[in-house]
Amino acid sequence: MIRTILTSLAFFISSVIFAQNQGNYIIIINNDSIRVDINNDFSYKTTSGEELTISIIQPDILTYSDDMISFSHDKSLSVSNSKIEQGIEQCMIVKSTGNGFMVQKYQTMNPSSLTQLMLNELTKESINYGYSKSEKKFKKKLKSGQIIEGIQATLKYKGEKEVYTVATYGAKDEGIIVITMLLNEDFKEDQEIIKLFLETLSIND
Structure with a gap:
């Protein structure tokens, strides 16, 4: 199962998510x-x-909501949903810059033990290229009151910097993994996208 999760994760990281067209x-x-x-x-x-x-006017900030989570995002962005395998679903927004976030939702297991594994998968390509890595603990109280905890990794190479955060919230046989990726700090609006997501993320108990 872990191999399936990581394969899906790697696939979506390389995908480009385009803005939703007005229909x-x-x-x-x-x-x-x-x-x-x-x-x-x-x-x-x-x-x-x-x-x-x-x-009929669409507001600048939209709300994504499903049975497990909700968060706000800019109207120019669309949320991509996928089913990784039975009991595991993923929603994400990743821009062409590589910056963005994703949430993996688990309905049959507590994913808290996967934090380091996910982080290693996210950063292994950059590490192999020659980036140095430093890690620190990450902890944030969500809008809904729960606390997600994990690791934030900063990778550096010749003046370039990448920042990855992997955090989890788990209960009995369920939980979420929250991942944010900031691969290019030149795009300030991408930082705001991640900030808005973290400030508005809620878990629907």
């Missing part, structure tokens, strides 16, 4: 179906002859 939506008013686009106005004439101007 068409259907709004129903008094049984009338009208196809509309987000952030565009449209007119609707009522049965009494009154003409209304209606807008």
Whole structure:
């Protein structure tokens, strides 16, 4: 199972997640179906002859929520979901810069013992290339009150720096692994994406 998890992790780290395109939506008013686009106005004439101007606006910050977790993210980003194997699912946002985050959700085991293993898998390619690595403990209280604990690793090589964080929260036969990756500090907006995620992450008990 561990091999399957790590293989899936490596695959998704190398993937590029593109921003969600605005699609068409259907709004129903008094049984009338009208196809509309987000952030565009449209007119609707009522049965009494009154003409209304209606807008559908998407907020700048969206909320992702499922049975286990919730967090906020910028509307320009989409959450990628996948099933790794029975009882293990993953959601993530990783930009083309390599910066981003992911959450692995376990429904049949406590993943707390996987922290170091995950961190080693994330950093092994850079270590083999010649990066030096330093580690420190990581601990954060979530918006929902639980505490995630783990390790933050900083890798350095010829003026370049990568920062990986792996933290877990576990209960009986369930839990989550939280992973953040900052591979390029030149993109300040990517740091804000990770910050917003950590500040709003909640576990739905």
